Amino acid sequence: xxxxxxxxxxxxxxxxxxxxxxxxxxxxxxxxxxxxxxxxxxxxxxxxxxxxxxxxxxxxxxxxxxxxxxxxxxxxxxxxxxxxxxxxxxxxxxxxxxxxxxxxxxxxxxxxxxxxxxxxxxxxxxxxxxxxxxxxxxxxxxxxxxxxxxxxxxxxxxxxxxxxxxxxxxxxxxxxxxxxx
Numbered sequence: 236x237x238x239x240x241x242x243x244x245x246x247x248x249x250x251x252x253x254x255x256x257x258x259x260x261x262x263x264x265x266x267x268x269x270x271x272x273x274x275x276x277x278x279x280x281x282x283x284x285x286x287x288x289x290x291x292x293x294x295x296x297x298x299x300x301x302x303x304x305x306x307x308x309x310x311x312x313x314x315x316x317x318x319x320x321x322x323x324x325x326x327x328x329x330x331x332x333x334x335x336x337x338x339x340x341x342x343x344x345x346x347x348x349x350x351x352x353x354x355x356x357x358x359x360x361x362x363x364x365x366x367x368x369x370x371x372x373x374x375x376x377x378x379x380x381x382x383x384x385x386x387x388x389x390x391x392x393x394x395x396x397x398x399x400x401x402x403x404x405x406x407x408x409x410x411x412x413x414x415x416x
Contacts, residue, residue, distance in 0.1 A: 236407055241283040244406075245291050251275035252295025256305050266305065267377065270385030272296060273349075276318045277389060280325025281344060281397050282406055288322025313364045317356030324348035337401065337409045341394035349389065353378040 255271035265271075276295055280288025296314045300306055306314050328344035357374040379386070400406045 236283070241287050244283050245279055245287040248275035248279040248291045249295045249298060252291070253299045253302055256299060257303060260305060267381050268384050269388060270382050272299065272306075272314075272318065273321060273385065273389060274393065276322045277325055277345060277348060277393050278396060280322035280348065281329055281341060281393070282400070283326070284330070285323045285326025288324075288326040289319050290322070292318035292320070292322035313356055313360045316359040317352045320355045321348050321352040324351045335410060337398060338394055340409060341397055342390070345390065345393055349386065 252272045252275050255274065256266055259265040259269050259271040272295060276288065276292045279291040293315050296306055296311060296318055300308060300311045325344050325348040328347050329340065332340045332343045334340055334343070357369075357378055361369040361374070397406075401408045
């Protein structure tokens with residue numbers, strides 16, 4: 236995929252980081268529950284490589300906070316760390332994992348990124364952003380219990396979106412079929 240195409244996809248994903256939370260925040264407490272900003276960052280990392288995923292993970296929440304006030308500035312730094320790790324790990328894992336099965340590659344990459352981002356995000360909160368005020372119980376509740384619907388949505392939706400984009404030839408196939416003679 237060309238740099239221009241990756242840049243355009245990344246820009247769309249960053250825009251979705253601003254727009255999707257607006258739609259979800261019409262429902263009370265929907266942001267922490269459904270994690271709408273995670274979806275475009277994870278997609279960007281899976282589709283465009285780790286550098287673009289990292290950019291999307293940093294720029295998406297920053298621009299969303301700037302334009303809409305969501306996430307609030309108090310939550311912004313730890314959220315930027317978490318989302319940057321999501322985008323980066325998705326891209327790195329897609330480079331490393333080669334099972335010859337697209338869905339397996341996507342699910343492995345997605346699961347590692349989702350777990351890694353939650354761990355690093357929790358560590359960043361505990362050690363830097365909310366030092367002394369953050370516990371393992373708060374981490375488990377915030378990153379796993381409260382966001383369980385979002386986790387389910389991400390696991391159900393994201394691999395299907397990537398697969399559909401590949402099938403429609405909007406992004407290159409991961410394992411192109413050999414040309415028929």
